Amino acid sequence: MQDPLIVTTSTASYPVVVEAGALTSLPGRLADLGLRGALWLVCDAAVAQAYGEPLAARLRAAGFTVHTHGVPSGEASKCADELWRLYDWMIGGAVERRDAVLALGGGVVGDLAGFAAASVLRGIAVVQLPTTLLSMVDAAVGGKTGVNHALGKNLIGAFHQPRLVLADTAALATLAPRELRAGWAEVVKHGVISDAGLFAELEELAAAHHWDERPLAGWPDQDAELALRLTAIIRRAVAVKVGVVSRDEREQGERITLNYGHTIGHAVEALIGYGALLHGEAVAIGMHAAARIAVAMGLCDEGLLERQRRLLAAYGLAVTMPHGLDPEAVIATTLRDKKVQARRVRWVLPTAIGSVTVRDDVPEDLVREAIALRADA
Ligand code: GLY
Numbered sequence: 001m002q003d004p005l006i007v008t009t010s011t012a013s014y015p016v017v018v019e020a021g022a023l024t025s026l027p028g029r030l031a032d033l034g035l036r037g038a039l040w041l042v043c044d045a046a047v048a049q050a051y052g053e054p055l056a057a058r059l060r061a062a063g064f065t066v067h068t069h070g071v072p073s074g075e076a077s078k079c080a081d082e083l084w085r086l087y088d089w090m091i092g093g094a095v096e097r098r099d100a101v102l103a104l105g106g107g108v109v110g111d112l113a114g115f116a117a118a119s120v121l122r123g124i125a126v127v128q129l130p131t132t133l134l135s136m137v138d139a140a141v142g143g144k145t146g147v148n149h150a151l152g153k154n155l156i157g158a159f160h161q162p163r164l165v166l167a168d169t170a171a172l173a174t175l176a177p178r179e180l181r182a183g184w185a186e187v188v189k190h191g192v193i194s195d196a197g198l199f200a201e202l203e204e205l206a207a208a209h210h211w212d213e214r215p216l217a218g219w220p221d222q223d224a225e226l227a228l229r230l231t232a233i234i235r236r237a238v239a240v241k242v243g244v245v246s247r248d249e250r251e252q253g254e255r256i257t258l259n260y261g262h263t264i265g266h267a268v269e270a271l272i273g274y275g276a277l278l279h280g281e282a283v284a285i286g287m288h289a290a291a292r293i294a295v296a297m298g299l300c301d302e303g304l305l306e307r308q309r310r311l312l313a314a315y316g317l318a319v320t321m322p323h324g325l326d327p328e329a330v331i332a333t334t335l336r337d338k339k340v341q342a343r344r345v346r347w348v349l350p351t352a353i354g355s356v357t358v359r360d361d362v363p364e365d366l367v368r369e370a371i372a373l374r375a376d377a
Contacts, residue, residue, distance in 0.1 A: 005235070005242045007141065009249035012161035016141055016242055018235040020220045020227050022168040023055055023129065027062035030100070033163055035125055037098035038065040040090055042113035044105025046073040047131050050174055052104055055129075067093055071109050075275045078108050078147045080156075086116040100125035100163070106132035106179070107139035107279070111157070114145030118160030128162040131171040133183025134280050137190060137237040138258070140165050142245035152336055153266060159250065167238065169231045170220055177316075182280025184315035185261070187233070189287060190240035192308060193257045196354030198236045199311070205233060206314035256339055257356050260348040261287030264371060267333035272322055284312050288319035292370040293362055294349040304350055327371050331364060 004015035017025070030039075039059060043052035048070050056066045069089050071077050090101075103113035103126060110128050117126035128140035146157020172180065184202075191199030209226070220227030241258065248255040265286030269277055277285075291305045309319055321330075339346045344360040351357050 002235070005239055006246075007161070007165075007242050008246050009143075009161065011249065012143070014161060014163055014165065016165040016167070016238060018136065018167045018169065018231060018238050020168065020170040020231055022166045023051065023171075024058070026055065026102075026127075026129070026166060027059055027064065029164060029166070030059075030064070030127070031062075035100045035127070035163065036064075037096055037100060038067060038093075039100055039102055040093075040095065041066055041068045041102045041104060042086065042109055042116070043068060043070055044073055044109045044131070045070045047105055047171070047174070051131060051168075051171060055102075055104065071105070071112060073105075073108070075108060075148070075279075078112050080147060082112055083116060083147050086113065087120060090116065090120050095120060095124065097121050097124055100127055102127050102129055103140075104129040104131060105135070106130065107135040110135050110139050111145050111154070112147060114143075114160055114162070115147060115157055118145050118158040123160065125163045126160060128165045130165070130167050132175055132179055133172060133234070134179070134186050136167040136169070136234055137183065138186045138241060140167065141238060141241045142255075143249065152270065152338075154338070161249075167234070169227070169234055172230075173220065178278065181316040182278035185280035185284040185287070185312065185317055187237045188308070188311055188315070188317075189258075189260050189283060190237040192287065192350055192353060193260050193348070193356045194240050194244070194354055195236065196352070198233070198240070199307075199353045201233055201236070203307075203311055203314075205229065206311060256346060256358055257348050259339055259346075260350070260356055261285075261290055263334050263337055263339070263345060263347060264289040264330065266337060267330045268322065268325065270333055270336075271325055271329055277322065281317065284317035285319055285321060288312070289321075289367075289370040290347060291350055293347065293366050294351070296366045296369065297349070297359070297362065299349050299351050299357065299359075304353060307353065308350075321371055327368055330371055331367055334367070 004017045059066045101117035103110045130136040130140035143159045143161035145160045146154045149155040261283040265282035269282045294300045347362045
């Protein structure tokens with residue numbers, strides 16, 4: 001068992017545990033944190049049977065009072081109606097300030113349940129229990145919570161740091177192959193923005209395994225070596241996020257680098273409709289476009305673009321823009337990004353594998369060229 005990673009911000013300090021089987025340690029860890037009130041387990045419907053029910057039983061056996069609530073899978077659940085259902089459930093069940101919300105599932109449940117915890121009774125504790133690769137390496141760490149508004153993603157929310165994050169990598173065994181692929185995009189992103197060694201490890205792992213064809217069924221029991229290697233890589237990717245949010249909790253500076261690939265990615269998601277493309281799939285497209293812009297601006301060479309494209313492809317991620325998207329609409333949508341300042345888009349652009357810069361002087365024509373990809377580009 002490894003020491004947990006620790007997020008330390010000016011407002012909070014909490015452990016982030018990345019381990020196969022980590023969920024079994026939850027009752028003891030909650031007790032260690034002094035969380036002895038009732039537990040409000042919010043669970044993605046897709047993992048309720050496999051992980052939610054056994055977890056609730058384990059917590060009850062350890063003496064906790066556990067209330068459970070299922071949330072339909074998918075981005076559409078990050079909405080005011082689902083949020084109000086959580087309030088009705090908790091307030092109707094006499095939630096108290098010493099209680100804690102447990103968010104079990106992917107980024108949707110983490111953001112939704114996290115925001116309910118941030119706001120009910122002016123804030124109660126939340127513990128993030130990510131079961132998707134994407135939420136393990138990104139969404140569950142760093143305290144961003146919220147729901148979507150009809151005019152844009154994540155426009156209503158709050159920073160609410162969890163008391164604990166437990167990423168049980170064994171849960172990846174039952175993750176749909178497409179969800180796993182989408183998660184790799186954020187792992188690759190962390191390599192590009194700040195860890196060249198992680199990027200190289202991903203290249204080596206890609207050479208040894210074909211992720212697009214070989215989901216992790218039977219894992220980790222049937223392949224202990226792969227389990228260790230993959231868990232170590234995920235932990236390394238999580239460490240990038242832990243470092244960034246510890247240094248810049250409120251996105252005053254460095255945290256914006258986590259937005260690499262998201263400017264175009266969010267625009268593409270918004271234009272083709274949330275859910276048509278998974279978030280990670282859109283981020284892969286966005287990273288490719290951002291790297292093309294960086295090449296055109298002379299910030300990095302073609303080699304980086306090609307290395308990144310090959311790595312994304314090795315994990316089953318396409319980088320071409322979806323058919324039928326109007327490039328002008330994409331450009332207009334980037335201007336509604338939350339990171340826009342004084343009507344200038346702040347682009348995160350790579351300068352080398354492991355290093356990025358932030359620029360607000362990208363000419364629109366370069367963006368136009370970067371997103372006008374042929375299907376084979
Ligand atoms: N997902 C980006 C961030 O947490 O800042």
